[in-house]
Amino acid sequence: xxxxTEELRxxxxxxxxxxxxxxxGLTSLDVLAGLLVLTLVLRQLxxxxxxxxxxxxWATIFVSLVIQALPFLVLGVVIxxxxxxxxxSAFFARALPRRPALAVPVAGAAGVVLPGCECGSVPIAxxxxxxxxxxxxxxxxxxxxPAINPVVLVATAVAFPGQPSVVVARxxxxxxxxxxMGWLWLRFGKGEWLRPMRRPSVSGLPRWEAFRxxxxxxxxxxxxxxxxxxxxxxxxxVTVPRSVLDAIGGNLAVSVLVLAALAVVLAICSxxxxxxxxxxxxxxxxxxxxxxxxxxxxxxxxxxxxxxTFGRGFALRFAPATFxxxxxxxxxxxxVLL
Amino acid sequence: xxREAQSLLVTLLGAASLRLxxxxxxxxxxxxxxxxxxxIAGLLLVVxxxxxxxxxxxARRNPDAAAEAQQLEAEEQAGHDxxxxxxxxxxxxxxxxxxxxxxxxxxxxxxxxxGSSTVAKPDTGFPALPKGDxxxxxxxxxxxxxVWDEGSLSGRAVRMRGFVAPRPGxxxxxxxxxxxxxxxxxxxxKISVRGxxxxxxxxxxxxLTGRYxxxxxxxxxxxxxxxxxxxxxxxxxxxxxxx
Numbered sequence: 049x050x051x052x053t054e055e056l057r058x059x060x061x062x063x064x065x066x067x068x069x070x071x072x073g074l075t076s077l078d079v080l081a082g083l084l085v086l087t088l089v090l091r092q093l094x095x096x097x098x099x100x101x102x103x104x105x106w107a108t109i110f111v112s113l114v115i116q117a118l119p120f121l122v123l124g125v126v127i128x129x130x131x132x133x134x135x136x137s138a139f140f141a142r143a144l145p146r147r148p149a150l151a152v153p154v155a156g157a158a159g160v161v162l163p164g165c166e167c168g169s170v171p172i173a174x175x176x177x178x179x180x181x182x183x184x185x186x187x188x189x190x191x192x193x194p195a196i197n198p199v200v201l202v203a204t205a206v207a208f209p210g211q212p213s214v215v216v217a218r219x220x221x222x223x224x225x226x227x228x229m230g231w232l233w234l235r236f237g238k239g240e241w242l243r244p245m246r247r248p249s250v251s252g253l254p255r256w257e258a259f260r261x262x263x264x265x266x267x268x269x270x271x272x273x274x275x276x277x278x279x280x281x282x283x284x285x286v287t288v289p290r291s292v293l294d295a296i297g298g299n300l301a302v303s304v305l306v307l308a309a310l311a312v313v314l315a316i317c318s319x320x321x322x323x324x325x326x327x328x329x330x331x332x333x334x335x336x337x338x339x340x341x342x343x344x345x346x347x348x349x350x351x352x353x354x355x356x357t358f359g360r361g362f363a364l365r366f367a368p369a370t371f372x373x374x375x376x377x378x379x380x381x382x383x384v385l386l
Numbered sequence: 387x388x389r390e391a392q393s394l395l396v397t398l399l400g401a402a403s404l405r406l407x408x409x410x411x412x413x414x415x416x417x418x419x420x421x422x423x424x425x426i427a428g429l430l431l432v433v434x435x436x437x438x439x440x441x442x443x444x445a446r447r448n449p450d451a452a453a454e455a456q457q458l459e460a461e462e463q464a465g466h467d468x469x470x471x472x473x474x475x476x477x478x479x480x481x482x483x484x485x486x487x488x489x490x491x492x493x494x495x496x497x498x499x500x501g502s503s504t505v506a507k508p509d510t511g512f513p514a515l516p517k518g519d520x521x522x523x524x525x526x527x528x529x530x531x532x533v534w535d536e537g538s539l540s541g542r543a544v545r546m547r548g549f550v551a552p553r554p555g556x557x558x559x560x561x562x563x564x565x566x567x568x569x570x571x572x573x574x575x576k577i578s579v580r581g582x583x584x585x586x587x588x589x590x591x592x593x594l595t596g597r598y599x600x601x602x603x604x605x606x607x608x609x610x611x612x613x614x615x616x617x618x619x620x621x622x623x624x625x626x627x628x629x
Contacts, residue, residue, distance in 0.1 A: 076391040080479065087483045098488060105497055108489035112415035112569035114481040117404055119423035122430055207567045243617035264438050266430070268392045271399065272474030275481060281570060290500060294607065329501075 159192030188230030334382030400431025532611030
């Protein structure tokens, strides 16, 4: 944005009001302040509505989901920002086996030690490919890192206390998806579906600056999607009649597909999705497992990120295949372990 | 969304987390064990937000740094698809407003009415009831024994604390919500109160002393044991609303 830069140079230093897009009179900061004031006013007017038990229940469930997931989100963002700043991407290319068929499971397993939410893993995988890692291995890493890293597994254990089998099932189902997708790419993937990648953005900044910028960026994005998940879960909880939930929850095939589709639409960060899954008490455990396995592997946000990083042609083939593999892996692992 | 607005949201959400966990308000939403993590997460977010705000303001005052920041922002935004980019961050306003302006109450009778109370059979059996006349029990313990180990309750006076939830067809339930992780996964425990003359509005917290009354009320997916009330008195809502 060279124009905006130019414009900003001409702004008197004391003003401070024009935002990054100085052309607009209203900055997002103004809008934010306005929203907060508006709520104060509306709160007086809406007093009666807020006392309605259904509205209160909705609000309580929404707040509890956000609050419960918040520490995990912060932890994940901090660790992934630290990794993106401290670990050079060339390290991964050297650490992997030469043969792609072997590199796939190794890269998939490497996801265990590299916490990062899915928004972070797409650019990392892009960086890996551009540094000579076989795409199949990079995709196995892309799918496993957000799904089975320690932060996610701990969050899952906290969300399902006393049910360690859920954590184990999640781990194996997600690892299975990552490895199967990597091998599928080796067998059927074509290089022409991939588009050249851009370079990561924070290179060249001082370390602390790079850390701060990526942490804030990751947090507001992942946090926004967490709010989407919280809103939806709270709304489902309050509006959908129990009889409907009981009917869907009573049918395993339907409930698996419903929750897998829900995971795609909601796009919750993997560090937070276990809490939403735990709240869907009307559904059988295998369906909730599908929710947690599909979510970090394929959702609307990831699709957009993948299309942006690897090209639309890639995303259009990769995302549906991942969805099918993830649903299959959940049913398979769920029927064995849960 | 500008960088200042992002920084402000981060700061406010951190402050919201601190606000909840400084008092007992957080117990309405999550379990007690999460408190230290809420404090740490809140603190980290406030530091990140405030430092970022400060850097943003410095950058704005200083034309060279401002140009640099612009450059950085442009690069950052080129790096990913914008269809689900910063716009979604606006939603962070919602939890901030909900916490600071509304602070919704703990779940109560409304959730108890919607959730189905199933009584799971514990893996380990029930130990003998502790001494005491009446003996203080949680609703979960009472309901579990009533369904799976009736004998351990017979002839004993018990005392329980919970809130009032309306009973379809008249009378009321003594109810409590149990949470595994946070309020979003709450499940109700309900006990049908017999023999109490006074009635209370929904969500009143009461302490009930009574004797086990055989017979389970089953409606739909609800499994509700019964109790013969001897005395019922209103109490202030407890610090920890869930079991």
